[in-house]
Amino acid sequence: MNLPIGRLAGKLALPQPYLLFLGDTTEASYAKTAFGLADWAADRCVGELAIGGCTVSTGLPRLSPAEARAAGARSLVIGVANQGGIIGDNWIAALVEAMEAGLDIVSGLHVRLGSIPALIEASRRTGQRLIDIRTPPPAIPIANGRKRNGKRLLTVGTDCALGKKYTALALHRAFLDRGLDADFRATGQTGIMIAGGGMPMDAVISDFEAGAAEMLSPDAPDDHWDLIEGQGSIFNPAYAAVSLGLLHGSQPDVFVVCHDPSRTVILGMESFKLPSVEEVIDLTIRLGSRTNPAIRCGGVSFNTSSYDADAAEALMAAECKRLGLPVADPVRGGAGFDALVENILA
Amino acid sequence: MNLPIGRLAGKLALPQPYLLFLGDTTEASYAKTAFGLADWAADRCVGELAIGGCTVSTGLPRLSPAEARAAGARSLVIGVANQGGIIGDNWIAALVEAMEAGLDIVSGLHVRLGSIPALIEASRRTGQRLIDIRTPPPAIPIANGRKRNGKRLLTVGTDCALGKKYTALALHRAFLDRGLDADFRATGQTGIMIAGGGMPMDAVISDFEAGAAEMLSPDAPDDHWDLIEGQGSIFNPAYAAVSLGLLHGSQPDVFVVCHDPSRTVILGMESFKLPSVEEVIDLTIRLGSRTNPAIRCGGVSFNTSSYDADAAEALMAAECKRLGLPVADPVRGGAGFDALVENILA
Numbered sequence: 001m002n003l004p005i006g007r008l009a010g011k012l013a014l015p016q017p018y019l020l021f022l023g024d025t026t027e028a029s030y031a032k033t034a035f036g037l038a039d040w041a042a043d044r045c046v047g048e049l050a051i052g053g054c055t056v057s058t059g060l061p062r063l064s065p066a067e068a069r070a071a072g073a074r075s076l077v078i079g080v081a082n083q084g085g086i087i088g089d090n091w092i093a094a095l096v097e098a099m100e101a102g103l104d105i106v107s108g109l110h111v112r113l114g115s116i117p118a119l120i121e122a123s124r125r126t127g128q129r130l131i132d133i134r135t136p137p138p139a140i141p142i143a144n145g146r147k148r149n150g151k152r153l154l155t156v157g158t159d160c161a162l163g164k165k166y167t168a169l170a171l172h173r174a175f176l177d178r179g180l181d182a183d184f185r186a187t188g189q190t191g192i193m194i195a196g197g198g199m200p201m202d203a204v205i206s207d208f209e210a211g212a213a214e215m216l217s218p219d220a221p222d223d224h225w226d227l228i229e230g231q232g233s234i235f236n237p238a239y240a241a242v243s244l245g246l247l248h249g250s251q252p253d254v255f256v257v258c259h260d261p262s263r264t265v266i267l268g269m270e271s272f273k274l275p276s277v278e279e280v281i282d283l284t285i286r287l288g289s290r291t292n293p294a295i296r297c298g299g300v301s302f303n304t305s306s307y308d309a310d311a312a313e314a315l316m317a318a319e320c321k322r323l324g325l326p327v328a329d330p331v332r333g334g335a336g337f338d339a340l341v342e343n344i345l346a
Numbered sequence: 347m348n349l350p351i352g353r354l355a356g357k358l359a360l361p362q363p364y365l366l367f368l369g370d371t372t373e374a375s376y377a378k379t380a381f382g383l384a385d386w387a388a389d390r391c392v393g394e395l396a397i398g399g400c401t402v403s404t405g406l407p408r409l410s411p412a413e414a415r416a417a418g419a420r421s422l423v424i425g426v427a428n429q430g431g432i433i434g435d436n437w438i439a440a441l442v443e444a445m446e447a448g449l450d451i452v453s454g455l456h457v458r459l460g461s462i463p464a465l466i467e468a469s470r471r472t473g474q475r476l477i478d479i480r481t482p483p484p485a486i487p488i489a490n491g492r493k494r495n496g497k498r499l500l501t502v503g504t505d506c507a508l509g510k511k512y513t514a515l516a517l518h519r520a521f522l523d524r525g526l527d528a529d530f531r532a533t534g535q536t537g538i539m540i541a542g543g544g545m546p547m548d549a550v551i552s553d554f555e556a557g558a559a560e561m562l563s564p565d566a567p568d569d570h571w572d573l574i575e576g577q578g579s580i581f582n583p584a585y586a587a588v589s590l591g592l593l594h595g596s597q598p599d600v601f602v603v604c605h606d607p608s609r610t611v612i613l614g615m616e617s618f619k620l621p622s623v624e625e626v627i628d629l630t631i632r633l634g635s636r637t638n639p640a641i642r643c644g645g646v647s648f649n650t651s652s653y654d655a656d657a658a659e660a661l662m663a664a665e666c667k668r669l670g671l672p673v674a675d676p677v678r679g680g681a682g683f684d685a686l687v688e689n690i691l692a
Binding site for chain 1: 430548549556557586587588590637
């Protein structure tokens, strides 16, 4: 599953192929960068590197930095994001070893690589670069709210880390397969790594959040679609500001609600109940209609990775009937996903 | 009208007294910093300075930088904020003259003083400081959503620049007059200049917006009130992200809706209709209940500066009856404002 990268506008030119760094992660949700790259840019990933305690894997070969370099890797990509986006002290030795083996370091975390003395020292010593991809462009304007030409779709969610990027990528591929003119618009570190460009929405200063979203999906021909990767959730008590600025600035014509039916509480904030899909549809229309009164829900994307095929099928069929909307898992694809695409385009 | 500054916790120690700089402003709404300082810190303002084209005034004496210095001023405060928060090229000569007269420059604009070569040069030459008060503290955490002790009130609005800071300051004074334990919590440049500390919410990176609001109003005794200055509006297509992060992180028990009944469209975005007070109440409860299910509207604060006393009185009486809530103008004060305070405390 490799994205047709030539279709994507991008400002960054990251050194590829990658070695994916998993750190000591034990929670798959926090390794979404690594999984996203393995899924959507596998031909540009030579393998993965973990340190003691790590219990997750992308399925790519485990390689030492030297083995990865010998296999052609040009950079180590930090493929994990813990809450807060910090670099663990216990990661440093592995990152230094990677630089000594001839790899640049690429990070989309909040904490800048260039703020860590041990990494700066190793960079000076080895000549390898520290590349922070989470730095927004310098001149983001305040949003103006003007309705732009072209069509836009935004993936929204009941929470973080349950398939918003994946859904936008899968829809992009499906749109291209149908011969439509479409761009994937990346808003997070993994998406930007896959697309080679985008807007790191959660690193933008709040006052410019909606303006950054306007900049990300500029005027386009009437029949062009921007498929915009969502961030967070308007129901997430930590990240709703990011989600609302992205919603207002994206002024989507269509949104798709992404949901993990096995999740009952907000990830990392167990005292907060997960909202229902209907609540997300209702509040997204209410808030989104401020900048696009014609906003509508195109359907629902389920992350059914914790169900077997039959259970997933039955669950989605029941939800489709209950909600009166297409419900599909883009990883499973099939007729359900085709129905979702058709309803978006209807 | 001078704030009892000793009651306020603050990290900044700005050089006072101030000379207020009005630039070439022609729209009073954009000079709210100058007006706020003149209203709430008049004993720390020696006068005002304008350049050609300026049509607004705080009522303080117009002084040259040299006259202001002779009258005791220690800094020039940029008292205007255009859309985007930039420093006009035609302001530079006046700012350089102020430094040559012995004044530091204090700014709360988005654009940093230290990014402007002519000001850097003048600062080096004169030894005067360039002080940007809009720099958030370095270690803001991601919000955790935990319910904190103590009581909180947030002023929210139908738009920007119509009295949210003023209302919070007036309520703070009224609470102190009643012998209550209360702090004014500043979130914008003027409020921070008045209070001597606070959190510049619109300069915080989006991912940390709610966390910054949590930091601003920490745990407090059960009978303590934080009176938190609101920002923007959840209906403002440019700034709603700021407003929602502040709402979620502040987890207010009570909010007061601030409104200018003469305004019909969003300031600077004329294609967007101003929301009604009822719409703001309804959406604030819906969004705010995510972090404080007990949130309630304490009443409405009207900015009736464009009405005469009788018209203002009649309008507020009618709205009070229609909404079933106290409606008061804190600038006019009186029984209406007392009723608002009583309803907040009820």
